Amino acid sequence: MARSPENGVKKGPWSIEEDKKLIEYIEKHGQGNWQTLPKQAGLNRCGKSCRLRWTNYLRPGIKRGGFSAEDEATITALHKQLGNKWSRIAAHLPRRTDNEIKNFWNTHLKKKLLRKGIDPTTHKPIPDFNLLNLSRTQLSSVSNLYNVISPLDTALNFQASANDLIKFQLLQNMMQAINPNPLPYVQGNTNLADLIQLNWIFNGANTDFTTSTSHSLQCSDGEMIPGPIRDDNVKVPSNVYNSEYSLPSLFSVTPESSVVNPLENFMHTSILAEAPEQSNVFDALESLVDDEASSSFWKDILG
DNA sequence: AATACAATCAACCGCAATTAC
DNA sequence: GGTAATTGCGGTTGATTGTAT
Known part of the structure; x- marks a missing residue:
């Protein structure tokens, strides 16, 4: 107690x-x-x-400050393996305390990884929308999509999370297309293996979305557009996994459903708009996969 | 030189886990 | 086995220091 x-x-x-x-x-x-x-x-x-x-x-023997490059590499590797288990990380670094390692991580290493384009939570590269060379329409759609999804409040987190969201949405929409039952949404920092192993139990609930602060994104023509902005009027569709951090659920496969799916909207308004000769979303997606500018994106999804 | 802002890190807090009774 | 006390952990705060304007 x-x-x-x-x-x-x-x-x-x-x-x-x-x-x-x-x-x-x-x-x-x-x-x-x-x-x-x-x-x-x-x-x-x-x-x-x-x-x-x-x-x-x-306590005698405590080593303070002066973290070497080797120390940094060790802490980073251990963090990748153990997460924020500071005492366990400290156990691998003789004479260092968990508190000092935690502070060093939060003030130095975390920022260092971000500067290198690595997500300090997942230790995976942060995909950059700007590198995808998306059009203004696509970026706006991604931005709007994200606006109703995540409470994360930094530009880097925005990029990483929104990218994960797109991956999951794409995969789930694909899986939804071959699955007659509604699928639940994947929460938080979930990797592809988790997604595949997910036990598909539908969990319907109503809640409000928590929204994000504003960021800027660069279009393929170099112009900057506003990122997601807080919009308290945005409400979650009806069938959403019950969590503050949950992603919006898939659109229902049943024709009577009126739930609007953000990704579907994104694909129709953006991808199809960019490739009007494509007859449907999957043709457009195939076209997108073939696009050299998007190759790393798809390697990331499929790899 | 004065002020504002950012970075750092020692210390605190709440909770969970463990230990003692 | 149950309860209370103690210890350990991780997140967060806030005072201090450094840097920019």
Whole structure:
């Protein structure tokens, strides 16, 4: 059971005197019980604060700062494998604390990966819509599509998530086309394997979409267009997986359904508009696959 | 020089897991 | 086995420092 720290105990940065008291006490008596330690050591601090101060800063042998390139590579590799399991990552780096690794990740490594175009959460390359050389119509549609989908609030996240969304939507629309039953939507950072292994249990629910802030996207002609903007009036279609982070559900295969599918709309208004000679969405998609400018996109989906 | 903004990181908080009784 | 106490973890905050205007 969580409890608030004892009343009247000091908070905030530790003074030299406090550090000295804590070090002297632990050197003499050992760590023992952190709850009783402050009183016995003559410190007006809660046990939790003492433990944190000792384990992260005062404990002998702690290595602070000066992360080498090798350290960075190790942390990045471990993060890719373990995610935000800072204590487990720290266990692989002798004398480093989980708190310092966490701070280093959040302030340095995360940004470094983003600059390299790598999603720090998935450790996968962030697809760039601008590299797809999409037309203004297509980008607007992607932008509008995303507008009703994700609460993520950075441009990079927008690009990564919207791209994932398109992949999933494309795959799900394809699967929907050969599946007589309505399919649920995939949530969050799900990879292709998860999608394929998904247990297709339909879960209908009503909710509102959480929307995003604005970003800019560059069209193939170089012009910048506004990215998704917050629109509290946008509502989710009726059959949507019940989660704040859920993606909109597929359009129903039943003809009586009136649910509007954003991707279908995107394909009809954008892809087909770009290739009016194509008779249907799948012809247009095939055309898109053949397009050299989109090859990496499809390799990413199919690979 | 003054101010605003951004980056950093020590420390806190809430919750979960573990341990003690 | 159940409950309370303790410890550990990860997310977040806010004070401090650095940089830009």
